[in-house]
Amino acid sequence: MLNNHHHLSDTELQMHLEGLPFNTNQQVHVANCPKCMAQLQLYQQMYIGFEQLPAPKLNFDLAQAVMAKMPVSPVAPKSYSTLIEKIWVIATVFAIILPLVLGQYFGYFDALPQLFSTMFSVIPMLAAILGTVLLFQWIEYRFWSHRMVKG
């Protein structure tokens, strides 16, 4: 659609440079109108100019400057996290085996049915606590840590 003065609008000229072809009327008009042709060429020069702008430069080596400021271990080293994992596995195995060994030694297996009946009444409460903790951790991970990055 041509505007009141039959010249192409800035929107139409920009849309053309963004890849939308002119319709026949527009093509004819641009070919015969020095003003629209000049405006189109201005936009074309601007688009070419965007590609030719010089890249920004610092007067020092950014990579080296950043490397110099980086802590030696920016993240927990692999060996450290592996060690923590191993400790957890060992602790879990001990938590399972130790009561069995001690039970065998001290002979308290007879009291197990009573112990389990108490445990089952506590389990829903423990599950609720655990669920709440996990929910908050998930919220923190999903939203809070994401926000922090933007700071």
Place this chain on the structure above:
Amino acid sequence: MKNIVLTSTEERQMVVAVLNNDRKAILQMIRLYERLVMAMVFRMIEKTADREDLCQDVFLKIFSYLSGFKFESKLSTWIAQITYNTCLNHLQKKKNLLLDDVFIVNNPEEETRRYADTITADFTNQTVVMPDELLQQSETNQHLQTAIAQLPILFRTLIELYHIEEMSYTEISQITELPMNTVKSYLFRARKMLKDFLQHQYQLVNR
């Protein structure tokens, strides 16, 4: 994206290597993305000393938050988002000195009007610039740099991301947290302002 052609697998490998404190990978990541970071910082920040500090700060932030990168976007988009927010925070901290800048970021429409007033009164009745009177491309490029520098901060950032870094509307929308239609509308207005500025220059030359 300019100069950054990494597949998602390569991105993931690089991130994992950096998280494992592989110095070579860290250096590679800086080299790959320094142009993007510098381009954005240079567009948003004017003082040279601030630019130098911010470019380094951005990378230090990138590495300290990298473990939180969830591969939900391209790494370049995430890095550009950190750069944008770091510069924005910097501008807001300097509000006592740079009221105009904060104003520009928060109210681009008002700034558009102010900018238009500074460069020209009214282009509707101007003399027609004939194609053969147009400046050489090299001269245009010089004027274009001047014109971009005079745009509101948000507008020049959008021009940088879309036209120079060749990012998509979706990516720019993620980086700036602006709706996609707003990004398109601001880009249109920014280009029109630039064209008006260039036209003004041609008229000065041909006067």
